[in-house]
Amino acid sequence: MTHYLLRRLLAMPLLLLGVATMAFLLGNFVKGDPLASILNDRQMANPEAVAAAKARWGLERSIPERYVIYVGNLLEGDLGVSFRTKRPVMRDLLDRLPATLELVISAMLFGTLAGMAIGVLAAHFRNGPVDHGARIVALIGSSVPVFWSGLIALYVFSVQLSWLPGPGRLAPALKPPETVTGFYTVDALLAGEWGTFANALSHLVLPTVMLGWAVLGIISRMIRASMLDVMQQDFITTARAKGAGTLRLLLRHALRNAMVPALTIIGFSFAYLITGAILTETVFSWPGIGSYAVDAARSLDHPAIIGVTIVGALAFLLANLLTDIAYVFANPRIRLE
Amino acid sequence: MSEPALLEVRDLRVSFKTAAGELEAVCGVDLDLAAGEVLGVVGESGSGKSVALKAIMGLLPPRARVTGSIRFRGRELLGASEREMRRLRGGRIALIFQDPLTAFNPMLTIGEQIAEMLMLHDRSLSRAQLRARTVELLELVSIPEPSSRIDQYPHEFSGGMRQRAMIAMAVANRPELLIADEPTTALDVTVQAQILDVLRDLQRELDIGLALVTHDLGVVAGMAHRVSVMYSGRIVEHAAVDDLFAAPRHPYTRALLASIPRLEGARGRLASIDGSPPSLAGRPPGCAFAPRCPMSAAVCRSERPALRPVGGSRSACHFAEQLGARTEEAQALR
Numbered sequence: 001m002t003h004y005l006l007r008r009l010l011a012m013p014l015l016l017l018g019v020a021t022m023a024f025l026l027g028n029f030v031k032g033d034p035l036a037s038i039l040n041d042r043q044m045a046n047p048e049a050v051a052a053a054k055a056r057w058g059l060e061r062s063i064p065e066r067y068v069i070y071v072g073n074l075l076e077g078d079l080g081v082s083f084r085t086k087r088p089v090m091r092d093l094l095d096r097l098p099a100t101l102e103l104v105i106s107a108m109l110f111g112t113l114a115g116m117a118i119g120v121l122a123a124h125f126r127n128g129p130v131d132h133g134a135r136i137v138a139l140i141g142s143s144v145p146v147f148w149s150g151l152i153a154l155y156v157f158s159v160q161l162s163w164l165p166g167p168g169r170l171a172p173a174l175k176p177p178e179t180v181t182g183f184y185t186v187d188a189l190l191a192g193e194w195g196t197f198a199n200a201l202s203h204l205v206l207p208t209v210m211l212g213w214a215v216l217g218i219i220s221r222m223i224r225a226s227m228l229d230v231m232q233q234d235f236i237t238t239a240r241a242k243g244a245g246t247l248r249l250l251l252r253h254a255l256r257n258a259m260v261p262a263l264t265i266i267g268f269s270f271a272y273l274i275t276g277a278i279l280t281e282t283v284f285s286w287p288g289i290g291s292y293a294v295d296a297a298r299s300l301d302h303p304a305i306i307g308v309t310i311v312g313a314l315a316f317l318l319a320n321l322l323t324d325i326a327y328v329f330a331n332p333r334i335r336l337e
Numbered sequence: 338m339s340e341p342a343l344l345e346v347r348d349l350r351v352s353f354k355t356a357a358g359e360l361e362a363v364c365g366v367d368l369d370l371a372a373g374e375v376l377g378v379v380g381e382s383g384s385g386k387s388v389a390l391k392a393i394m395g396l397l398p399p400r401a402r403v404t405g406s407i408r409f410r411g412r413e414l415l416g417a418s419e420r421e422m423r424r425l426r427g428g429r430i431a432l433i434f435q436d437p438l439t440a441f442n443p444m445l446t447i448g449e450q451i452a453e454m455l456m457l458h459d460r461s462l463s464r465a466q467l468r469a470r471t472v473e474l475l476e477l478v479s480i481p482e483p484s485s486r487i488d489q490y491p492h493e494f495s496g497g498m499r500q501r502a503m504i505a506m507a508v509a510n511r512p513e514l515l516i517a518d519e520p521t522t523a524l525d526v527t528v529q530a531q532i533l534d535v536l537r538d539l540q541r542e543l544d545i546g547l548a549l550v551t552h553d554l555g556v557v558a559g560m561a562h563r564v565s566v567m568y569s570g571r572i573v574e575h576a577a578v579d580d581l582f583a584a585p586r587h588p589y590t591r592a593l594l595a596s597i598p599r600l601e602g603a604r605g606r607l608a609s610i611d612g613s614p615p616s617l618a619g620r621p622p623g624c625a626f627a628p629r630c631p632m633s634a635a636v637c638r639s640e641r642p643a644l645r646p647v648g649g650s651r652s653a654c655h656f657a658e659q660l661g662a663r664t665e666e667a668q669a670l671r
Contacts (some may be wrong), residue, residue, distance in 0.1 A: 016537060234439040237396055241428035242506075243457045256444045332490045 038301035080303035098182020100288030111215025119223025141217030150283035169287035226258040251308035267323030341411030377561030435519040437499035442489035448487030497528035570626035576650035586652035
C-alpha cells in the first residue's frame with residue numbers, strides 16, 4: 001500500500017500542472033480584457049495608463065511567454081498577484097481556505113451521517129411512511145438549487161423565526177478567535193471562548209444543512225438500495241439465527257457491508273461540495289474560496305481564477321485518494337497495489 | 338414420559354403470499370426429534386424441507402404465514418415473542434447453512450463472528466474469555482493453528498475450513514437442537530466426508546438433537562437414526578434408516594435410492610426420475626408424485642394418500658404394502 005500511495009502522490013504535481021495549463025489557456029481564450037478589472041474607465045481611455053498597467057502586469061508579453069513565466073513561478077509556489085485584490089493569490093487563498101473547509105467538512109459530516117441514518121431507516125421501514133418521507137427529503141435535497149433553498153431558509157429561520165443568525169461566519173459584534181486552525185468553531189473552543197463558539201456554530205447551521213442536503217439525498221438513496229440488497233444475504237440470516245437483535249443486524253452486519261458501495265458516492269460528493277460551496281458561500285456571504293471564485297470570475301482576474309482551479313483540482317485528487325484508502329479499511333478483501 | 342420431547346412439530350403449514358395468490362410450500366408436516374437423535378430430512382430442492390426447518394427457528398420472512406404447532410421442550414414456538422425466540426436462536430437451537438462462504442459476514446473476522454455468538458448469549462464474558470473460548474471452539478473442529486486463524490476473514494479460509502468454523506459457531510453455546518441445512522452440499526466430495534465426521538463426533542459428544550436436511554441419501558445413511566422423506570411440501574415416507582434402505586415404502590424413496598451412484602457394480606447410466614416436481618401453484622389433486630410415478634393408477638390421480646403406518650414405517654402411498662414386497666422380490670433377484 002505504501003508503494004501505491006507513493007505513486008499516487010507523485011502523480012499529483014503532474015496532474016495539477018495539467019489543470020493549471022488548461023485553466024491558463026481557457027482564461028486567455030475568453031473574450032474580454034483583464035485590464036478592465038485593473039483600471040477604471042477613465043484610465044482605460046488613457047493610452048499611457050494602459051501601457052503602464054500592461055507593463056506592470058506583464059500583459060504586453062505573448063501568451064507562450066506568459067505561460068512559461070507562470071509555470072516557473074508556480075513551481076516556486078507563487079500563484080501570482082490578483083488583478084482585483086492586488087495581493088498574492090496564495091495569500092488570498094490561504095486566508096479564505098479555512099472558511100470553506102469548515103463549511104465543506106461540516107456539510108460533509110452532516111450529509112454523510114444523516115444520509116446514512118435516513119438510508120438505514122428507509123431500508124428497514126421500506127415502502128412505509130418513513131421510506132416515503134425519506135424519498136421526498138432526498139428528492140428535495142438533490143433537486144432544489146441552493147441559491148433558492150438557501151434564501152428561503154434564511155428568510156424562514158433567520159428573518160421570520162429568528163431561530164438562527166443571518167449570513168456570515170460570526171456576529172459583527174464578536175471578534176474572531178485567535179487563529180490556530182482557521183475554523184472559528186474549533187479555534188473558539190481552543191481559546192475557551194464559549195460565547196464565540198456558540199455563535200460561530202449557529203452561523204454554521206444553515207449553510208451546512210443547505211449545502212449538505214444534496215449529499216444527504218444521494219447518500220441516503222444509495223445506502224437504502226445497498227442495505228436492501230445486503231439484508232437479503234445469507235449472512236444476515238446467520239446473524240438472526242445467532243440471536244442478534246434488529247439494531248445489531250442493521251448496523252454491525254448490514255450497514256458495514258452497505259457502506260462499501262456508498263464510499264464511492266461519498267468520495268464523489270466531496271467534489272460536489274467543493275463546487276456547491278461556490279453558490280452556498282455567495283448566498284450566505286461566507287468569506288471562503290467559493291465567493292472568492294465568483295468575484296474572480298466576474299472581474300476576469302486570471303491569476304485568482306487559475307489559483308482557485310488548482311485548489312479545486314487538489315481537493316478532488318485528495319478526495320479520490322482518501323476514498324481509495326478508505327476502501328482498504330472498509331473492506332478486508334481489498335488490497336491496494 | 339418425564340421430560341417433554343426435544344422437538345415436536347404438528348401439522349406445520351407454511352404459505353407465501355405472492356402475486357399469483359397464496360402458495361403453500363409446506364402442507365401439514367409432522368416431525369419428532371428426541372434429544373441426542375439424528376433425523377434426516379430428505380427431498381429434492383423445492384420440496385419444502387428447508388422452509389419447514391427455518392420455520393422452526395422463526396427465520397422465515399414476514400410475508401410467510403406459518404400455522405400448526407412447533408413445540409420445543411414442550412414450549413410452543415409459534416407465536417412466541419421475538420425476545421424469547423432471540424434467546425433460543427443461537428443458544429438452545431442453532432443452525433448450520435449450506436454455503437459457508439455466503440453465511441459468514443465478509444467484513445468481520447471468523448473470530449469476531451464466533452465471539453459474537455458467545456457474547457449474544459452470555460454478556461458477562463470478557464474479551465479475553467471470548468477469545469479463549471473461540472480458540473477452543475476452533476480446536477474442537479480441528480482447525481489448525483486456531484489462535485492465528487481466529488483473526489482471519491472468511492475469504493481467507495478454504496471451503497472446508499469455513500464449514501468447520503460454521504459448525505464451531507453453531508455449537509458454541511452447546512445447543513440442544515441443531516438444524517443443519519445441506520451442510521455438505523457446497524463442498525468438494527473429499528471434504529464432505531470430513532465435515533460429516535466432525536458433525537457426527539460433535540453431535541455424539543455434546544448429545545445434540547440434529548435435524549439434518551439434505552437431498553443426499555448417502556449422507557443420511559451414515560448419520561441419521563430416522564428419516565423423513567419430503568416431496569412437494571409433504572412427508573411421503575417416514576422410517577428408521579435401516580428400514581428405509583432395506584424396504585422403501587414409497588415409490589419416490591425407491592426412485593431416490595435407485596439414483597444413488599455406487600462405486601461397486603456395473604457402470605452405466607445413472608437412474609433418474611423422469612419429469613420434475615409440480616410447482617406450488619400446480620399440484621395435482623391426488624398424489625403429488627403420481628405424474629412421475631411408474632406405478633400410478635387412477636386412484637393416485639384422484640385421491641391424495643394419507644401418511645399411514647406400513648410395517649415399521651409410515652408411507653403416503655396407496656400401494657405401500659405391495660411396494661415392500663416388490664423390493665424384496667427385486668433384492669431376491671439380485
